[in-house]
Amino acid sequence: MKNIVKIAALAAGMFIASESFAQSVGKKVGNTAKKVGNKSAELANKGASSIVDKKYAGKAGPNNETIYIDKNSQYYYINKKGKRIYLKESELRTKVD
Secondary structure, eight states: OHHHHHHHHHHHHHHHHHHHHHHHHHHHHHHHHHHHHHHHHHHHHHHHHHHHSEEEEEEEOTTSOEEEEOTTSOEEEEOTTSOEEEEOGGGOEEOOO
16 A cells, blocks of 8 residues: 555656646747747848848947838838837947947
């Protein structure tokens, strides 16, 4: 009888441990997938912007990002999530190489 109780306790402990391990692995996979998706979006948008829009050679964004000028003469840069962040001309900085 004591062996059955020990085996049941061991099985319950392993089940609980495997559940918590699976949740932590799932969270890491989700975070990695999100990072990969953001980087893919950033590279795709930068590639499309460099083909379609003009680059502003003498100016940069807040963190020295490349500035693009769209067809409506608006200034923007691509952030780390792949989104266009529009800026006013007064917000542009002199480019530092």
